[in-house]
Amino acid sequence: AWVAEAARLGLLGPHLASRAPDRWYSSADRKEKIDMSCFPVENTRNFSIVAHVDHGKSTLADRLLELTGAIDKTKNNKQVLDKLQVERERGITVKAQTASLFCNYEGKRYLLNLIDTPGHVDFSYEVSRSLSACQGVLLVVDANEGIQAQTVANFFLAFEAQLSIIPVINKIDLKNADPERVEKQIEKVFDIPGDECIKISAKLGTNVESVLDAVIKRIPSICSLLIFNSPKAHCRNPLRALVFDSTFDQYRGVIANVALFDGVVSKGDKIVSAHTQKTYEVNEVGVLNPNEQPTHKLYAGQVGYLIAGMKDVTEAQIGDTLYLHKQPVEPLPGFKSAKPMVFAGVYPIDQSEYNNLKSAIEKLTLNDSSVTVHRDSSLALGAGWRLGFLGLLHMEVFNQRLEQEYNASVILTTPTVPYKAVLSSAKLIKEYREKEITIINPAQFPDKSKVTEYLEPVVLGTIITPDEYTGKIMMLCQARRAVQKNMMFIDQNRVMLKYLFPLNEIVVDFYDSLKSLSSGYASFDYEDAGYQTAELVKMDILLNGNIVEELVTVVHKDKAYSVGKAICERLKDSLPRQLFEIAIQAALGSKIIARETMVVILPEK
Ligand SMILES: Nc1nc2c(ncn2[C@@H]2O[C@H](COP(=O)(O)OP(=O)(O)OP(=O)(O)O)[C@@H](O)[C@H]2O)c(=O)[nH]1
Numbered sequence: 001a002w003v004a005e006a007a008r009l010g011l012l013g014p015h016l017a018s019r020a021p022d023r024w025y026s027s028a029d030r031k032e033k034i035d036m037s038c039f040p041v042e043n044t045r046n047f048s049i050v051a052h053v054d055h056g057k058s059t060l061a062d063r064l065l066e067l068t069g070a071i072d073k074t075k076n077n078k079q080v081l082d083k084l085q086v087e088r089e090r091g092i093t094v095k096a097q098t099a100s101l102f103c104n105y106e107g108k109r110y111l112l113n114l115i116d117t118p119g120h121v122d123f124s125y126e127v128s129r130s131l132s133a134c135q136g137v138l139l140v141v142d143a144n145e146g147i148q149a150q151t152v153a154n155f156f157l158a159f160e161a162q163l164s165i166i167p168v169i170n171k172i173d174l175k176n177a178d179p180e181r182v183e184k185q186i187e188k189v190f191d192i193p194g195d196e197c198i199k200i201s202a203k204l205g206t207n208v209e210s211v212l213d214a215v216i217k218r219i220p221s222i223c224s225l226l227i228f229n230s231p232k233a234h235c236r237n238p239l240r241a242l243v244f245d246s247t248f249d250q251y252r253g254v255i256a257n258v259a260l261f262d263g264v265v266s267k268g269d270k271i272v273s274a275h276t277q278k279t280y281e282v283n284e285v286g287v288l289n290p291n292e293q294p295t296h297k298l299y300a301g302q303v304g305y306l307i308a309g310m311k312d313v314t315e316a317q318i319g320d321t322l323y324l325h326k327q328p329v330e331p332l333p334g335f336k337s338a339k340p341m342v343f344a345g346v347y348p349i350d351q352s353e354y355n356n357l358k359s360a361i362e363k364l365t366l367n368d369s370s371v372t373v374h375r376d377s378s379l380a381l382g383a384g385w386r387l388g389f390l391g392l393l394h395m396e397v398f399n400q401r402l403e404q405e406y407n408a409s410v411i412l413t414t415p416t417v418p419y420k421a422v423l424s425s426a427k428l429i430k431e432y433r434e435k436e437i438t439i440i441n442p443a444q445f446p447d448k449s450k451v452t453e454y455l456e457p458v459v460l461g462t463i464i465t466p467d468e469y470t471g472k473i474m475m476l477c478q479a480r481r482a483v484q485k486n487m488m489f490i491d492q493n494r495v496m497l498k499y500l501f502p503l504n505e506i507v508v509d510f511y512d513s514l515k516s517l518s519s520g521y522a523s524f525d526y527e528d529a530g531y532q533t534a535e536l537v538k539m540d541i542l543l544n545g546n547i548v549e550e551l552v553t554v555v556h557k558d559k560a561y562s563v564g565k566a567i568c569e570r571l572k573d574s575l576p577r578q579l580f581e582i583a584i585q586a587a588l589g590s591k592i593i594a595r596e597t598m599v600v601i602l603p604e605k
Pocket of ligand 1: 056118173
């Protein structure tokens, strides 16, 4: 009966109506716009899938989309929600994606809004933003690998946001799967009763239906919660929509992903941005299924998209609240802006490409607003920019997207972390107009004589490893100036370690060293932990007595000799041979601390 009614409402194309199973009906092949008023707020569930990298989020999302008929069941459905080329090539999710699923359960129709999120630590900003539009999460854990560092980080993001957490143990089809062991880990680390875990194989589709049942039964609808202390969500309240993501389309302008906490929005409505106070007319509203599907309206509790002639993503700031013209509401609390963890100089390979690269960076940052941009220039590389990224993978992905989507090749300088200095020199304080400055370019690192103290960024790292590697990993952490904060056995042979790391010690090669020490078994995640005082020094690199500005680095005093020596050796191996001798030196002020000489090798007679 529900299928017949869905067909009558124009929810189904005729051929789908005849083959849709009793429980799930499809929204694909719809002839007319969906009537979203069929889904009252109490029958709407907004949830996210979170997990450690490769534990199967996107595969589970594929199965959920198939099961609810959003996509046809074919062998080619692999990571349907990973739309970017870089995501498909690397097999990772970089950008969170939304999909609305429609289904019937115990005689009622439900709207389930799913948000697939990235797993890698560099993109955890995407995760926390997505969670603000949700009331629950599926915490996916691999039945063979068990709880990993990012599982812990994601659990706490969801826990702090007070979301319902449904643990899902995936990959039970694997030969080495041990779901009972993972269940015990979940009990011990997260204090969730083992019988709340759902055991599935996302690859084979085993037991995936019970995941949907759990979403309906265990995740509350937005109307049963007091969100941000505001009254219960209701369609009759004035519109209050949270912009939790936005993308830029060359032809249609900004597409804002919105979660409606109150009210209704329709095409033609006049809306106001609480952030900019600008007024816009809504040109299109709709849901993502997983592609954009226009609807007549969106109602309280629903998640969808909205196009309103905004020309620039800065106009649809993530975290902004939209309301109806002349019906102002208290804005929802926004998000903290993304905090860049590494900075690198970006220059065109050829200065004649400067304008093309400028436009490519502008467009790409419209789609990835977590990148910060400052103009910069260098003697050798000309005019360019200093960009801030959330981590090294984020930097690599940005670079790859510049090449693939905008055909722009660039020179990237060595990444550095943002240091701080508390100035003592009155002249410098006047110049910078503040006492504490952040230094994102090592060449501008102020001299010790003008500074009271230097500060370096620190992060709280979580490492999960089989016990046999603990000793070696502790030595590695010590060598990276880390301070141990905690140690706990999560089962008989797995250990969770917590360390406070200086960020510059882990930014470049820590993860690779950890993986090779532990034969690939240890996992690592970190969260921002502020700044600590540090004895930092600026190290110049000289070629034949001349400082090369692009190679200047900031290092901890105790590491200066080893880092200086390593840089000189690397330069000796990589610089092109010349017909004259070259002295490569590392120096702290006027003191030379390392030297290599590139000698001329004359051809044999
Ligand atoms: N055997 C088996 N393999 C699975 C299962 N689910 C996922 N996989 C495989 O695990 C790998 C990672 O799956 P994804 O769905 O891309 O994982 P993800 O968590 O979305 O990864 P990121 O987006 O990078 O964080 C893929 O090769 C999948 O085919 C499962 O139930 N059984």
